Amino acid sequence: MSYSANYSGSTAKNLNSNFYTVKKKGRFSIGKTILYIFLIALGIICFLPFYFMIINCTHSSVDIAQKLLLIPGLEFLENYRRMTLLVPIWTGMLNSIVIAVSATVLSGYFGALTSFGFAKYKFKGKEFLFAIVLGSLIVPQQIALAGISEVMYSLNLMNNRLALIIPAIANPAMVFFTRYYIQAAVSDSVLESARMDGCSEFRIFNSIVIPMIIPSLATMSIFTFIGSWNSYLLPLFILNTQEKFTMPLMAALAKGVYQNDYGAVYSAIAMSMLPVMIVFSFCSKYIIGGLTAGAVKE
Amino acid sequence: MPGTTQLNILGGGTLLNKLRAGDKYGQYGYIFIAPFFLVLAVFTLFPMLYTLWLSFNSWDGGTIPAKFIGLENFGELLSDKTFRQCLANTVIIWLGNVIPQMIFAIGLASILTDRKTQVKAAGFFRAIFYLPNLVTMASVGLLFYYILDWQAGSLNMLLMKLNVLSEPFYWLQDVTATRGAISFTLWWMWFGYSMIIFMAGIKAIPDDLYEAADVDGANRWQTFRHITIPGIKGSIMYNIVTSVIGGLTIFDIPYVLTNGVGAPLDKAYTLVMYMYNMTIKNMNYGYGATIYAGMFVIVVICVAITFRLLDKKLANN
Numbered sequence: 298m299s300y301s302a303n304y305s306g307s308t309a310k311n312l313n314s315n316f317y318t319v320k321k322k323g324r325f326s327i328g329k330t331i332l333y334i335f336l337i338a339l340g341i342i343c344f345l346p347f348y349f350m351i352i353n354c355t356h357s358s359v360d361i362a363q364k365l366l367l368i369p370g371l372e373f374l375e376n377y378r379r380m381t382l383l384v385p386i387w388t389g390m391l392n393s394i395v396i397a398v399s400a401t402v403l404s405g406y407f408g409a410l411t412s413f414g415f416a417k418y419k420f421k422g423k424e425f426l427f428a429i430v431l432g433s434l435i436v437p438q439q440i441a442l443a444g445i446s447e448v449m450y451s452l453n454l455m456n457n458r459l460a461l462i463i464p465a466i467a468n469p470a471m472v473f474f475t476r477y478y479i480q481a482a483v484s485d486s487v488l489e490s491a492r493m494d495g496c497s498e499f500r501i502f503n504s505i506v507i508p509m510i511i512p513s514l515a516t517m518s519i520f521t522f523i524g525s526w527n528s529y530l531l532p533l534f535i536l537n538t539q540e541k542f543t544m545p546l547m548a549a550l551a552k553g554v555y556q557n558d559y560g561a562v563y564s565a566i567a568m569s570m571l572p573v574m575i576v577f578s579f580c581s582k583y584i585i586g587g588l589t590a591g592a593v594k595e
Numbered sequence: 596m597p598g599t600t601q602l603n604i605l606g607g608g609t610l611l612n613k614l615r616a617g618d619k620y621g622q623y624g625y626i627f628i629a630p631f632f633l634v635l636a637v638f639t640l641f642p643m644l645y646t647l648w649l650s651f652n653s654w655d656g657g658t659i660p661a662k663f664i665g666l667e668n669f670g671e672l673l674s675d676k677t678f679r680q681c682l683a684n685t686v687i688i689w690l691g692n693v694i695p696q697m698i699f700a701i702g703l704a705s706i707l708t709d710r711k712t713q714v715k716a717a718g719f720f721r722a723i724f725y726l727p728n729l730v731t732m733a734s735v736g737l738l739f740y741y742i743l744d745w746q747a748g749s750l751n752m753l754l755m756k757l758n759v760l761s762e763p764f765y766w767l768q769d770v771t772a773t774r775g776a777i778s779f780t781l782w783w784m785w786f787g788y789s790m791i792i793f794m795a796g797i798k799a800i801p802d803d804l805y806e807a808a809d810v811d812g813a814n815r816w817q818t819f820r821h822i823t824i825p826g827i828k829g830s831i832m833y834n835i836v837t838s839v840i841g842g843l844t845i846f847d848i849p850y851v852l853t854n855g856v857g858a859p860l861d862k863a864y865t866l867v868m869y870m871y872n873m874t875i876k877n878m879n880y881g882y883g884a885t886i887y888a889g890m891f892v893i894v895v896i897c898v899a900i901t902f903r904l905l906d907k908k909l910a911n912n
Binding site: 332343347361408419423426429433436437442447464466467502523529534557559566585 | 624634644714724729735738739756783792795846867871874884891
């Protein structure tokens with residue numbers, strides 16, 4: 298190996314940087330080109346379905362059925378107008394926003410409260426109760442349909458948007474990640490001095506702990522919001538009147554109503570996806586950062 | 596404090612002291628976790644246990660109360676051809692998705708975090724690979740339903756333009772193509788997510804381990820095999836376990852893509868779809884619950900096996 302001659306003379310750091318530049322300029326340029334072609338091709342595969350969606354919702358159904366369309370057309374408003382005749386898409390948007398925002402707020406507040414209880418107090422059976430939280434993360438639970446429908450009927454929550462909001466209070470993933478965050482970020486001495494100043498425990502949580510864990514709460518909340526926005530199975534069987542439908546149900550409704558009116562259906566699909574895509578294009582770094590912040594704990 | 600008085604009434608001083616476990620403020624632990632556990636009990640634990648109990652009953656969900664019939668439902672489940680078909684479909688679709696997903700995820704993660712190559716625009720690629728994971732699964736199913744449409748679908752038109760196909764192909768009428776489309780869609784949605792989890796794992800590996808491997812003259816494969824893989828044990832475990840649970844309970848995409856029936860020939864019918872149709876459409880709550888119970892057992896066994904296998908495999912490294 299050519300670089301082994303330099304070995305004894307230079308420090309390890311220098312050697313390494315030499316070593317990397319040699320590789321970069323020499324053997325790896327063809328490999329690198331292939332690598333970039335591969336990455337770009339994969340990127341195209343990831344974006345292509347969205348591209349088809351965006352392009353197709355701007356063309357008339359006749360054009361969509363007859364040719365491959367690759368540039369935007371002028372028919373979006375026409376498609377949109379036809380779609381909204383039978384699909385109350387903005388009602389769906391409003392329902393989805395109300396449900397997802399309420400679920401996110403409840404999940405964040407009560408998740409943090411529960412995490413605080415686990416992180417900063419000692420009590421009997423604590424680890425056992427925490428094991429239940431963990432256990433509920435790894436068993437299939439959102440699909441126990443017979444039991445869920447029994448609960449929803451007896452609480453009169455069938456065809457009620459609250460049925461998709463209240464359960465968010467118990468979000469195990471929230472507690473799992475936030476517990477360790479509170480343990481690390483909130484020191485016991487802060488609690489002690491607040492107690493000396495006569496703060497009640499509840500006030501300590503509301504006005505001291507919450508502000509301290511806002512970054513972690515915000516990141517976790519993005520995922521709660523997206524999860525709630527995207528959920529399909531539960532709304533599908535709980536909601537049965539159109540004026541209560543969420544966006545995914547509205548998109549499915551558009552398919553049922555318009556079948557081969559491709560332009561109308563594509564515009565409904567696009568409207569159900571665009572909000573999340575717009576949010577992502579503005580804060581992708583933040584979202585991905587949050588994902589890994591949680592994952593490192595594993 | 597209202598909480599304190601309540602607990603004092605409940606058990607007097609001694610019980611409270613026991614429960615506090617030496618913490619003067621211990622009772623607040625209970626108070627703060629109470630709402631969470633109340634909701635967890637009502638909306639998660641009870642439905643789960645109630646469904647498992649219903650699996651020993653015959654019930655149509657109506658006003659006539661459920662009737663206990665012991666293991667009869669399970670006997671039926673074991674000889675149920677549709678259940679077996681659904682289990683096979685689910686596993687095939689899952690394998691068709693998870694194998695390429697993990698290969699792409701781990702490969703891309705090591706490329707994008709490589710200390711030597713230093714891929715340009717790594718952040719951009721990371722974002723675009725992850726994007727499909729965020730959008731609504733049901734809408735993705737719908738989108739692919741239309742893209743795969745034999746007549747008006749963009750895929751057939753693209754392939755015909757590129758001269759790969761001479762006439763339109765009926766993707767969703769063909770067993771392999773339908774299963775393949777579901778696996779592909781799931782791969783498309785999830786490899787970016789798994790990749791990001793792996794990337795976080797790789798970034799947490801100390802730089803000097805890689806430098807030491809360089810000094811020792813290890814090649815890329817050896818470095819990958821002996822430093823990267825053991826270093827991301829936790830991420831591998833996390834990714835595979837979540838994929839087992841998610842994969843065995845897949846619903847949204849096959850449901851939308853096959854109009855809820857698992858066509859063609861029930862070959863794209865998954866376990867949760869079968870349970871949904873049995874419980875909600877056929878109103879057979881008892882048997883629907885039995886399918887849930889069967890699925891529950893299968894998931895728990897698979898997760899346990901995964902933990903076992905991975906623990907051994909990864910410990911050997």
